[in-house]
Amino acid sequence: MTVHFAGAGPGAADLLTLRTARLLAEADVVLYPGTYLDTEVLGHCRADARLVDTQRLDLEAITSVMVEAHEAGQDVVRLTSGDPSLYSALHEQGRRLDAAGVPWDVTPGVPAYAAAAALVGRELTVPLVAQSVVLTRTRARSTAMPEGESLAAFAATGATLVLHLAITRTRDLMAEVAPHYGAGCPVVVVHRATQPGEVVLHGTVATIADRVEEAGLRQAAVILVGPALAGAALDGESWLYSDGRTRT
Template identity: 75%
Template sequence: MTIHFVGAGPGAADLITVRASRMLASADVVVYPGTYLDAEVLSHCREDVVLVDSQRLDLDQITQVLVTSHQVGHTVVRLTSGDPSLYSAVAEQARRLDEAGVPWDVTPGVPAYAAAAAALGRELTVPEVTQSVVLTRAQARSTAMPETEALANFAATRATLALHLAITRTRELAAELSVHYGPDCPVAVVSRATQADELVLRGTLADIADQVEAAGLTQAAVILVGPALDPGRVRPDFACSHLYDPARPR
């Protein structure tokens, strides 16, 4: 048996991969993050599946469920919100599984920042406006950020920023980012992207904090910052991609 770390996507039950759906349908045990996951995602599971909500479990307790289930011959899916490659705690869980001699693998999912961009109908990279996306997070009551990854360092590039785990610090972060992007820089906040209660806020660094506080957002939201969110306003004549230029040799 193998422990399968599976990206559950941003929330919508039909935005998981075909592979993820098949894994859920064959799993004996599914450990899932109840805080962020739309319960409808679990409709892909068998009726007799054992469901374990990890939102109130610590790492030792989660590991015990995974290892014990493996030892009795169960197929286990460990769901993560979004994609396992971002803020999923796969690294520390996998380390413990390695120590216990338990095999594991990873199946990707649709990341939250991609779902947020889709909700906005925006490409995060626009020719000659910005060609980079920085995926990062804020630090408050969480593990410390490496010194080299200060937000100001990323902001100085003026790339598109996708901020996770930052919604409770929107006002402070907007003020810090305004130094580099300017207060009129486009910003969007997408809460619970693709879920029934999805909320989209659009504004600038000057006013987005007011909107977030008025909406009472405290979790499960992605903050996107950068000129690519409104390229026509930032640069009305932004260039077309060289890839599809008719003058490009074919």
């Protein structure tokens, strides 16, 4: 039997990949992050599947459920919010499963930042404006950031910033990026993208903290920062589709 790590996407039950939906329909045991997931996603599961909410479990307890299920000959799906390649603890869990001799694989999902950009109709890489996207987080009551990965260093590039796990520090973070982007730079905050409690806030580096605090957001949100978010106000055009490009 195999443990399948699968991205649950941003939360909507119809934004799973076909493969993840199939895995859920076949799984004996499903572990899911109740803090971030719309429970309608679990509607893809078998009626007799064992469902385990991991929001109050540590890694050892989560691993124990997966190992025990494997030893009992049961197929397991370990759902992660968004995509397993970002902030999913895939590395830590995979290492423990390797040590226990349990096989596992990964199925990607729609990342939260992509869902957030889709909701506001923005491309994060606009020609001549921003051609890079930085996915990062900041430290509060969490794991230390590696040396050299400071927010100021990323902001200095002018790339579109996507800040995860940072909503409670919005005011401090905007003060940190202001010298690089300016007070008027567009900012979008999306809370629970595609879920029933979805909240979308538009503002600038100077104003977004007030909007976040007024809305009372404390978790499950991404912050997008950068000039590419200005949308229709921009006139950058790609050379790939330019009528001046020779096509053979």
